[in-house]
Amino acid sequence: MRRLPVYLVLDTSxxxxxxxxxxxxxxxxxxxxxxxxxxxxxxxxxxxxITFDSTAKEAVPLTDLPSFQAPTVAATGTTALGEALxxxxxxAKRDVKTASATQKADWRPMVFIMTDGSPTDDFxxxxxxxxKEKWGAVVACGxxxxxxxxxxxxxxxxxxxxxxxxxxALEAFFKWVTASISTSSKSVQTGKEVEGLNQLPxxxxxxxxxx
Amino acid sequence: xxxxxxxxxxQDIPAFLRAMAEALEKMHVEQRAHGGIVxxxxxxxxxxxxxxxxxxxxxxxxxxxxxxxxxxxxxxxLCFATYCIGVIAGTSxxxxxxxxxxxxxxxxxxxxxxxxxxxLAKQDATPRVSISDLSRALSTPIALESVLEPEPAGNSGxxxxxxxxxxxxxxxxxxxxxxxxxxxxxxGVIASKIAETLGHDPTSARISxxxxxxxxxxxxxxxxxxxxxxxxRAFDKELSLDYVPSLSASSITAKVTLLxxxxxxxxxxxxxxxxxxxxxxxxxxxxEERLGPYRIVAASRRGRSHAxxxxxxxxDYAIGYAEETGWLVIVVxxxxxxxxxxxxxxxxxxxxxxxxxxxxxxxxQHNQAEALYLQHRDWQHPEVKKALRQCLYEAALLAHHxxxxxxxxxxxxLAPPPTLRNYDTTLILLVMKKTGEGCIAATFSIxxxxxxxxxxxxxxxxxxxxxxxxxxxxxxxxxxxxTVANSEANLESRFHSAHTQEFAGALAMTDGITDPKFPSDAxxxxxxxxxxxxxxxxxxLTSSQALLDWMNFFSPGxxxxxxxxxxxPSLPAAPxxx
Numbered sequence: 001m002r003r004l005p006v007y008l009v010l011d012t013s014x015x016x017x018x019x020x021x022x023x024x025x026x027x028x029x030x031x032x033x034x035x036x037x038x039x040x041x042x043x044x045x046x047x048x049x050i051t052f053d054s055t056a057k058e059a060v061p062l063t064d065l066p067s068f069q070a071p072t073v074a075a076t077g078t079t080a081l082g083e084a085l086x087x088x089x090x091x092a093k094r095d096v097k098t099a100s101a102t103q104k105a106d107w108r109p110m111v112f113i114m115t116d117g118s119p120t121d122d123f124x125x126x127x128x129x130x131x132k133e134k135w136g137a138v139v140a141c142g143x144x145x146x147x148x149x150x151x152x153x154x155x156x157x158x159x160x161x162x163x164x165x166x167x168x169a170l171e172a173f174f175k176w177v178t179a180s181i182s183t184s185s186k187s188v189q190t191g192k193e194v195e196g197l198n199q200l201p202x203x204x205x206x207x208x209x210x211x
Numbered sequence: 212x213x214x215x216x217x218x219x220x221x222q223d224i225p226a227f228l229r230a231m232a233e234a235l236e237k238m239h240v241e242q243r244a245h246g247g248i249v250x251x252x253x254x255x256x257x258x259x260x261x262x263x264x265x266x267x268x269x270x271x272x273x274x275x276x277x278x279x280x281x282x283x284x285x286x287x288x289l290c291f292a293t294y295c296i297g298v299i300a301g302t303s304x305x306x307x308x309x310x311x312x313x314x315x316x317x318x319x320x321x322x323x324x325x326x327x328x329x330x331l332a333k334q335d336a337t338p339r340v341s342i343s344d345l346s347r348a349l350s351t352p353i354a355l356e357s358v359l360e361p362e363p364a365g366n367s368g369x370x371x372x373x374x375x376x377x378x379x380x381x382x383x384x385x386x387x388x389x390x391x392x393x394x395x396x397x398x399g400v401i402a403s404k405i406a407e408t409l410g411h412d413p414t415s416a417r418i419s420x421x422x423x424x425x426x427x428x429x430x431x432x433x434x435x436x437x438x439x440x441x442x443x444r445a446f447d448k449e450l451s452l453d454y455v456p457s458l459s460a461s462s463i464t465a466k467v468t469l470l471x472x473x474x475x476x477x478x479x480x481x482x483x484x485x486x487x488x489x490x491x492x493x494x495x496x497x498x499e500e501r502l503g504p505y506r507i508v509a510a511s512r513r514g515r516s517h518a519x520x521x522x523x524x525x526x527d528y529a530i531g532y533a534e535e536t537g538w539l540v541i542v543v544x545x546x547x548x549x550x551x552x553x554x555x556x557x558x559x560x561x562x563x564x565x566x567x568x569x570x571x572x573x574x575x576q577h578n579q580a581e582a583l584y585l586q587h588r589d590w591q592h593p594e595v596k597k598a599l600r601q602c603l604y605e606a607a608l609l610a611h612h613x614x615x616x617x618x619x620x621x622x623x624x625l626a627p628p629p630t631l632r633n634y635d636t637t638l639i640l641l642v643m644k645k646t647g648e649g650c651i652a653a654t655f656s657i658x659x660x661x662x663x664x665x666x667x668x669x670x671x672x673x674x675x676x677x678x679x680x681x682x683x684x685x686x687x688x689x690x691x692x693x694t695v696a697n698s699e700a701n702l703e704s705r706f707h708s709a710h711t712q713e714f715a716g717a718l719a720m721t722d723g724i725t726d727p728k729f730p731s732d733a734x735x736x737x738x739x740x741x742x743x744x745x746x747x748x749x750x751x752l753t754s755s756q757a758l759l760d761w762m763n764f765f766s767p768g769x770x771x772x773x774x775x776x777x778x779x780p781s782l783p784a785a786p787x788x789x
Binding site for chain 2: 001002003019022026033036037038039040042043044065066067068069096098099100101102103104105106107108134136167
């Protein structure tokens with residue numbers, strides 16, 4: 001079966017502590033619950049959660065939606081975004097099946113990156129590794145003080161920002177991510193690849209699209 | 212309420228509040244309440260220098276609820292909530308801003324608890340919140356795999372509440388289940404896992420109680436601690452479980468999350484396409500007919516992914532027979548789901564290509580392949596094959612141009628004006644003619660799906676090569692100029708032919724069938740896989756309605772439109788000579 005791999009790359013650095021990290025946890029939980037009601041997503045979407053603070057780690061390896069259990073993440077440390085980019089690229093290279101004589105290809109993976117800070121590690125090195133993999137939709141979400149110009153290097157025009165790290169904006173973001181995954185899992189059946197922001201559902205007003 | 216809330220002089224405030232909530236909860240279960248007294252009682256607890264809750268004394272102050280005025284249980288809840296708000300917000304309740312849950316979210320207080328307090332603080336529209344709700348929300352979740360709050364080490368002081376409350380709140384996440392799929396936990400596994408997490412000896416640990424949701428299809432064996440069964444309905448709530456660390460110990464109640472996924476099959480909706488949309492097309496089509504030496508059974512049905520979203524069937528097929536020359540023409544096309552008028556694209560492609568092929572193949576004047584065959588007496592002769600290839604290519608090219616004509620002058624009123632890509636469709640052309648016991652078959656294909664011929668029931672010969680990329684979803688369509696380019700390389704890659712000595716059947720299908728039935732390119736190239744599909748199809752080929760029914764098979768992740776045209780010998784096949 002052709003899978004739709006989805007990587008959620010989440011900033012868990014110290015600056016996210018308190019309300020923002022709580023909302024991230026709620027958001028992931030909400031995303032999974034909503035996707036479970038979509039038969040297409042339930043059968044095709046595979047989720048992975050990668051978190052980064054002082055280091056990056058694969059909090060949940062790529063897992064089919066029925067088996068997926070949302071992790072509870074805590075906020076601490078610095079912002080190793082570069083390492084997170086390398087890690088998600090390594091994971092995708094390992095996980096995502098490409099076409100060969102004996103297997104059908106997966107859909108190109110979707111990546112949602114969320115951060116509120118500027119990287120404290122070697123960002124360019126991670127970016128170079130990230131760019132070596134082939135991605136479907138790559139969306140970067142900058143919260144508050146995030147360095148938007150760096151996010152644009154990752155995701156091109158698909159950079160959104162949240163005006164504040166408040167519950168409503170974060171909830172809106174995760175709802176939108178859910179809709180985006182649903183849309184993409186639908187296109188799984190219909191032969192249309194999602195590659196840019198313009199093929200995803202329109203972001204809600206709480207999310208600013210950076211142009 | 213006249214509280215002067217300050218942080219009480221105790222170490223673990225959440226545990227203190229939890230203990231108090233649980234004490235109130237027990238009281239309320241017994242239909243006892245503090246009512247108006249609780250306020251004074253709480254003040255006492257606040258100002259006391261004791262660092263623990265004396266549950267006995269606290270409960271002794273309660274009275275039967277029916278002896279108290281108004282709504283004593285609710286009065287207790289409001290008092291307790293006000294007290295908690297004071298402790299959390301750290302300000303005088305009289306001067307405080309309205310309590311906002313979002314201002315206090317963090318690691319210390321569970322979000323749900325804060326939200327309940329916020330609800331209770333809005334006194335104008337207070338929905339009923341029970342002390343059980345507050346108590347449950349207060350319990351800090353701890354994952355089984357990683358204990359976030361280990362048992363306090365070297366706890367030498369007085370326990371916060373006697374006796375069981377010294378244990379941290381434990382939350383256990385059971386493996387997810389799915390409706391219809393067998394599910395089990397071996398005897399003792401759950402107890403051992405909790406014991407490991409809490410640092411207990413797993414050999415003497417057991418689960419004394421676990422209430423699984425009623426009628427869910429799963430059963431918990433009290434004796435062995437095993438869970439087994441086949442879930443019958445979706446479920447996503449918290450359960451509670453009593454864990455007994457050892458024979459002499461008292462039980463600990465833990466929260467258990469159990470998630471039962473719905474059966475994906477039950478989530479698919481079957482919605483009709485919009486009746487006012489242009490280019491109407493029925494969601495089902497099927498036909499069976501005898502043409503010359505052939506019996507043809509065909510069916511096309513809308514995929515679940517389209518039915519779920521009220522979309523049209525985008526597949527199509529067409530069948531024709533050239534009476535004069537005995538050529539059979541089969542066309543199947545799969546309109547791209549991403550293209551809004553692809554249902555029309557596939558229909559045009561099928562009709563135009565079929566008509567063109569029939570006209571050419573049935574005419575002595577135009578059928579170059581037939582003429583060259585009479586000259587060379589060999590269907591595999593390069594000139595004969597080239598003539599067949601040209602005939603097929605021209606049909607595809609004509610279909611391509613008809614799509615362009617439709618864009619320029621749509622047969623229906625469309626707004627906004629369409630583009631060529633709105634009509635994206637794949638195309639598979641299969642022509643065949645009986646030769647003695649066998650037949651000559653040739654194909655021209657653009658995109659995915661496929662066709663093949665079975666000389667006998669034990670072996671199939673694939674006659675197409677799907678256009679697919681490194682990742683899924685990367686196919687090409689008849690609307691692309693490159694697919695109808697008049698270059699040797701393009702034509703050669705799209706044309707295939709075979710001349711067989713026997714004939715048992717032939718198939719042309721869209722990817723709604725080939726994706727689930729041929730899980731890889733290697734499988735598509737494997738003659739045995741074709742034989743297996745042919746065998747599976749036999750009962751379905753008794754009628755086109757039977758084929759349509761068969762086509763409704765469920766294959767996870769494969770829910771595209773499905774179209775299949777099967778060609779069989781009209782008379783019973785000669786005995787298999789292999």
